[in-house]
Amino acid sequence: MNLNKEQLLTAYRMMKTIRDFEERVHVEFAAGEIPGFVHLYAGEEACAVGVCTHLSTEDWIASTHRGHGHCIAKGVDVHGMMAELFGRKTGLCGGKGGSMHVADLELGMMGANGIVGGGPPLVCGAALAEKRAGKGHVAVAFVGDGGSNQGTTLESLNLAKIWDLPAIFVVEDNGYAEATSSKYSIAAKSNAERARGFGLPAVRVDGHDFFAVHEAAGEAVERARSGGGPTLLDCQVNRYFGHFEGDAQTYRSQGEAQQLRDHQDCLVRFRERVTAADEISPEELDAIDHETQVLIEEATVAAKAAPEPTEEDLLTDVYVAY
Amino acid sequence: MARTLSFQNAINEAIDQEMARDPSIVLLGEDVAGGEGGAGEMDAWGGVLGVTKGLYGKYPERVMDTPISESAFVGAAIGAATSGLRPVVELMFNDFMGVCFDQIFNQAAKFRYMFGGKAETPVVIRTMMGAGFRAAAQHSQSLYSMFTHIPGLKCVVPSNPYDAKGLLIEAIRDNDPVIFFEHKNLYQLEGDVPEESYTIPFGEAEIVRDGEDITIVTLAEMVHESLKAAEALGKDGIECEIVDLRTTSPMDEDTILESVENTGRVVVVDEANPRCSMATDISALIAEKAFASLKAPIKMVTAPHTPVPFNQTLEDLYKPSADNIAAVVREVAEYQKSWETTASNN
Numbered sequence: 001m002n003l004n005k006e007q008l009l010t011a012y013r014m015m016k017t018i019r020d021f022e023e024r025v026h027v028e029f030a031a032g033e034i035p036g037f038v039h040l041y042a043g044e045e046a047c048a049v050g051v052c053t054h055l056s057t058e059d060w061i062a063s064t065h066r067g068h069g070h071c072i073a074k075g076v077d078v079h080g081m082m083a084e085l086f087g088r089k090t091g092l093c094g095g096k097g098g099s100m101h102v103a104d105l106e107l108g109m110m111g112a113n114g115i116v117g118g119g120p121p122l123v124c125g126a127a128l129a130e131k132r133a134g135k136g137h138v139a140v141a142f143v144g145d146g147g148s149n150q151g152t153t154l155e156s157l158n159l160a161k162i163w164d165l166p167a168i169f170v171v172e173d174n175g176y177a178e179a180t181s182s183k184y185s186i187a188a189k190s191n192a193e194r195a196r197g198f199g200l201p202a203v204r205v206d207g208h209d210f211f212a213v214h215e216a217a218g219e220a221v222e223r224a225r226s227g228g229g230p231t232l233l234d235c236q237v238n239r240y241f242g243h244f245e246g247d248a249q250t251y252r253s254q255g256e257a258q259q260l261r262d263h264q265d266c267l268v269r270f271r272e273r274v275t276a277a278d279e280i281s282p283e284e285l286d287a288i289d290h291e292t293q294v295l296i297e298e299a300t301v302a303a304k305a306a307p308e309p310t311e312e313d314l315l316t317d318v319y320v321a322y
Numbered sequence: 323m324a325r326t327l328s329f330q331n332a333i334n335e336a337i338d339q340e341m342a343r344d345p346s347i348v349l350l351g352e353d354v355a356g357g358e359g360g361a362g363e364m365d366a367w368g369g370v371l372g373v374t375k376g377l378y379g380k381y382p383e384r385v386m387d388t389p390i391s392e393s394a395f396v397g398a399a400i401g402a403a404t405s406g407l408r409p410v411v412e413l414m415f416n417d418f419m420g421v422c423f424d425q426i427f428n429q430a431a432k433f434r435y436m437f438g439g440k441a442e443t444p445v446v447i448r449t450m451m452g453a454g455f456r457a458a459a460q461h462s463q464s465l466y467s468m469f470t471h472i473p474g475l476k477c478v479v480p481s482n483p484y485d486a487k488g489l490l491i492e493a494i495r496d497n498d499p500v501i502f503f504e505h506k507n508l509y510q511l512e513g514d515v516p517e518e519s520y521t522i523p524f525g526e527a528e529i530v531r532d533g534e535d536i537t538i539v540t541l542a543e544m545v546h547e548s549l550k551a552a553e554a555l556g557k558d559g560i561e562c563e564i565v566d567l568r569t570t571s572p573m574d575e576d577t578i579l580e581s582v583e584n585t586g587r588v589v590v591v592d593e594a595n596p597r598c599s600m601a602t603d604i605s606a607l608i609a610e611k612a613f614a615s616l617k618a619p620i621k622m623v624t625a626p627h628t629p630v631p632f633n634q635t636l637e638d639l640y641k642p643s644a645d646n647i648a649a650v651v652r653e654v655a656e657y658q659k660s661w662e663t664t665a666s667n668n
Contacts, residue, residue, distance in 0.1 A: 060405060094438030101436040105404060111437060115428050121397020122429065126405040128398055132348075133406065152425075155394030162389065317439035318473050320497040322525075322572050 003053075003214070008274055011053055011210060013288050015045035015267055017078065018069045020296040022241070025068070025085060028300065029245040034085055038099045041069030043240040043257075046266035047172050048073035050213025051140060051233070054221040060108040060126040060139040062119030064172075065100050066239070067112025070142055074109045076102070082299040088306035095309045096317070116177075117150025119143060120169065124156050127165035127230075138166040138224040146177025148191050157198040157232065166224035168217070169195070169232040172207065178243045179251040195232035207237035208266045211273065238264060325517065330373045330509040332483035333448075336490035337374065337410060339519045341381050344408060347494060349377060350386040350395060351412025351448075358387035370414060371450070371509055392422035396447065400430040400499070403445035410494060413449040416465045416503065430499040431474030444497045446490075451479075452505040452543060452593065453641050459629035462637075464542070464594040467603065469501045470570040476500045476524060477571040481545035483513035485568055488522035495521065505542045525572035529581065533561035536655045537581040538647070539604050540591040541567040548591050550644035551651060560655045570600055578604065579612050586617035587654050591647055596624040618657035623650050 003011070022042035028034050041048070044066075052073035055061065063070040071081055077092065084091030085099050092102055103111035110126065113119050123141035130137040143153050148171045160167040171191045173182050188194035195202035201223070205216045213235060220231035238260045242249045249257070274280045327335065341347045355378035356367030364382075368375020378385040388395040392413060399411035413419065419426070426447065433441035453462040470477045476498050480486040486504070493500040530545060531552055538548045545566045552562035563581050567573060582588045588608055592601040601622040608620055623642045631637050 062401075092438065093436060093440070096438050097436040101432075103433075103437040103441070105437065105441055110401065110404065111433070113429075115424055118397075118424065118429055121394045121425055122401030122404070124394060125398035125401020125403070125407075125409075128348075129402045129405040129407045139401075139405075152393045152397060155389075155391035156397070158389060159391060159394040159398060163386075317434050319434065319476070320442055322476075322498075 005279060007053065008279055009284065009288065011049050012270060012274075012285060013292065014049045014073055015210070015270065016288055016292045017295065018042075018045045018048065018072045019267060020292045021068055021072060021078065021082070024296045024300055026241060026245060033304070035087055036098050038085065038245045039066040039243065040239065040241040040245065041066050043260060043266070044172055044174060044207065044237040045069055046210040046213050046270070047170065047207040047235045047237050048142070050210050051168070051170055051217040053214060054217050055108070055138070055140065057107045058135070058137045060110055060123065060130070060137070062110040062123045062126075062139070062141050063112045064116070064119065064142055064144055064147060065112060065114055066144065067100070067102055071102050071104070071109055071112065075107050076104045076109055078295060079299045079302055082303040083306050086303040086306070087308065088303055089309045089313065090306040094313060096313070117143065117147045117152035119147075120153045120156030123167055124159050124165055127160065127167040128163065130166055131163070136225040138168060138221055140168045140170060142170050142172060144177060145171065145173040145175070145182035145186065145191070148173070149177075149185055154198070157195060157200055157230070160230035161199045164227065164229040166227070167230040168220045168224055169230065171232065171234050172237050173234065174237045174239045176243065176251065181251075190234055191232065192234035195234070200230050200232050202232040202234060204234045204236065207235035208264050208269060210266060210270050325515065326512045327483050327515040328509065329483045329486050329511045329513070330371065332487040332513070332515045333373055333490055333504065334376065335515070336487045336494070337377060338380065340491055340494045341377065341384060343519070346406065347408045347410060348384045348386065348402070349374065349381070349410050350388055350399060352388055352390055352414050354412055355385050355387050369412065371506065373504070373509065374412070392418055393425055396422040397425035397429065399445050399447070400425055400443060403430070403443045403499070404433060404441055408444050408494065410446045410448060413447050415461050416449040416451045417460050417463045419465060419468070426469070426475070426499070426501070427472045431472045434498075435474060442497050443499050446493045446500045446502055448502045448504060450506045451503045452507050453625070453630045453637060454507045454543070456632065456634055456637060458632040462630035466501070466503050466570050467594055467599045470600065470603070471598075474499065475571060476569070477503065478524065478569045479503045479541045480568060481508070481542055481566050483511060483515045485522060485528070487515050488520050489524075489568065491519055492521040492524060496524070503542070507543050522568070524569045525574050527568055527574035527577040528566045529563060529577065530566045531562060531564040533563035533585070535561045535585060536587040536589065536651055537563045537565060537585045538589050538591055538651065539565045539567065539578055541570065541600065542593060544591045544593050544642060547642060547644045548647055551647035554644065554648050555651060560652065562651060567600075575607060575611070578608065582608050582612045583615040586615050587657070589621045589623060589647070589651050589654050591623045591642055593625060593641060595627055596622065597627060599624060618654045621650050621654050623647050
């Protein structure tokens with residue numbers, strides 16, 4: 001594998017941080033501690049991390065409503081994220097965005113998005129800005145199988161291609177757009193095939209396999225950086241939780257999620273591969289497991305103790321100046 | 323030094339001068355040059371009514387024709403604005419807002435607030451509005467109230483070439499998302515326009531006519547219809563003060579209220595449909611904050627609650643005319659409360 005030990009450890013840490021973050025949010029939400037809606041990324045970690053490992057803070061990503069994984073993979077502060085989910089003033093967005101709008105533009109994270117398909121046009125814009133700047137930076141749009149049918153996404157594929165934008169479209173097909181299966185909703189054989197119909201190079205990727213994602217993403221990012229235009233990655237993933245927390249998931253077969261945890265888990269597969277290759281010892285991974293648990297615990301405790309925004313905060317930051 | 327320019331050339335000059343000054347400004351939209359990819363001329367159109375003609379020739383790297391995919395390219399302009407460019411994107415007709423409104427009202431308008439003050443979205447969306455072209459229902463609306471309603475957007479509606487240039491330069495330099503409405507019937511209107519760059523601040527209405535008897539609050543082409551009405555009324559001794567809003571968000575409430583406090587009577591003239599409009603917005607403002615000054619009910623002159631008709635006669639009936647305006651102004655000017663009449667008779 002063409003990643004060194006440090007990179008492998010970093011990738012694992014990131015994926016494990018996402019997993020622990022989501023599992024904790026699941027618990028806190030069920031306990032009534034988190035307001036609003038949350039959409040959990042647990043199960044899909046290899047996709048966010050496999051892609052974002054190739055990106056720096058000078059590259060851009062736009063995410064979906066299921067954005068915690070992309071945020072963490074892009075290096076966004078975990079404490080700030082947890083506080084944001086709890087609606088606290090110390091949150092990344094001052095408590096004014098919440099789970100669906102976590103963003104950190106300084107790290108090139110253009111935001112989770114409450115509008116399905118909201119990201120791709122924005123990414124075309126960031127890619128346009130980067131193309132003009134000429135420093136080889138790229139922009140990545142994550143969309144779900146649901147978002148892949150939205151007009152904004154399809155228009156963006158076309159626009160990115162005619163302008164040869166340094167854009168990468170990563171479809172995370174987890175089989176369900178809310179409660180409706182992607183097999184039903186997508187007429188084309190696959191999003192990869194559909195993207196090729198739009199003139200883009202595209203590949204299908206096993207999104208549970210960090211290394212497969214990493215390799216495919218590497219090619220796409222390199223193509224974009226070197227002026228070769230956009231690519232679409234059609235990643236097959238699975239989410240362990242519902243569309244939103246509180247979703248009874250009766251549209252899934254019984255035991256489906258547990259089956260996936262038992263047989264498809266991206267963290268387990270990563271561990272198996274790196275330990276079998278003697279790249280990393282199980283103890284080193286266990287140590288990371290412990291550290292991420294501590295990080296998430298600390299972030300949660302801090303979030304719960306953090307102050308709420310004030311009445312004045314209601315009216316601030318609508319405009320730069322009015 | 324003043325010379326005359328048409329409204330559309332004033333807009334062209336504003337964009338030209340700003341693009342010369344700031345390399346981060348890019349111009350995009352459908353046929354803003356026209357000719358991309360074809361065997362004929364580049365800059366074939368310069369916009370469907372020629373407003374941006376010549377800019378491609380001066381700034382070929384920064385003027386981009388787009389496919390007909392508003393949500394992608396307006397969204398791209400918005401995304402580019404958050405990542406370092408200052409795009410001026412054209413939504414050809416404001417009637418097309420439906421195909422890209424999410425990017426405008428849920429994305430651009432809300433980034434700064436949702437992201438806790440950390441985003442800046444310096445995008446200008448130029449768009450055509452207005453009836454009178456016989457362009458019918460889907461190419462003739464005046465939709466500024468729908469954008470004014472959205473916190474996070476700014477809305478600019480110039481009525482003359484001088485204002486168009488100054489307000490557009492201000493819009494391009496503004497760091498918030500600005501929707502710039504160009505009434506298509508005003509494009510050929512000539513007016514004095516300084517050669518140098520200048521700005522006009524947002525939220526400053528202009529009193530285009532002084533008068534003591536009654537206030538008309540209005541915008542865009544209706545400023546000119548109101549002036550015609552005022553001229554006719556002046557011959558009958560009814561002197562109208564006309565407030566040209568210039569921007570609906572932010573809106574100059576002080577000038578409106580001060581004028582109404584002086585005259586005590588007001589008619590709001592708005593080419594748009596009447597429900598949930600600028601007319602109702604301003605009427606409520608006046609009723610709430612200048613009630614004590616009012617000597618007559620507030621009246622509005624607007625289009626009817628219908629789409630814009632195609633037929634010429636019908637369209638001319640649809641749009642408020644100088645005669646319509648004069649009739650309503652006269653009514654309000656002459657309104658006496660019944661007990662006042664009694665008192666003055668004694």
